[in-house]
Amino acid sequence: MGYNSLNYLRKCKIVNDIVQSHYKAGITTYSGIFPMFVKHFYPMDYKSFMKMVNMRYLDKQIKEEEDCIGKADDKQGDGNVPANQLNLF
Secondary structure (H helix, E strand, O other): OOOOHHHHHHHHHHHHHHHHHHOOOOOOOHHHHHHHHHOOOOOOOHHHHHHHHOOOOHHHHHHHHHHHHHHHHHHHOOOOOOOOOOOOO
């Protein structure tokens, strides 16, 4: 996944936490939770909401993305600066 997906995965995690805190099996429905609690927090349509609710292994995916971004940041700032390189900032 690209670097943009980390924020999307975090948003999905928040939406799933909202749903889990308000969902009661057999009493409430996703279509009842969506307009009351989620739509005001994250404006989206119901189809996008259902995609987020049905995502699996969010914690694992978030951890993998954070590790991937951390490794990419390490490659950029390796600290090997040539002696003739100007230090402007």
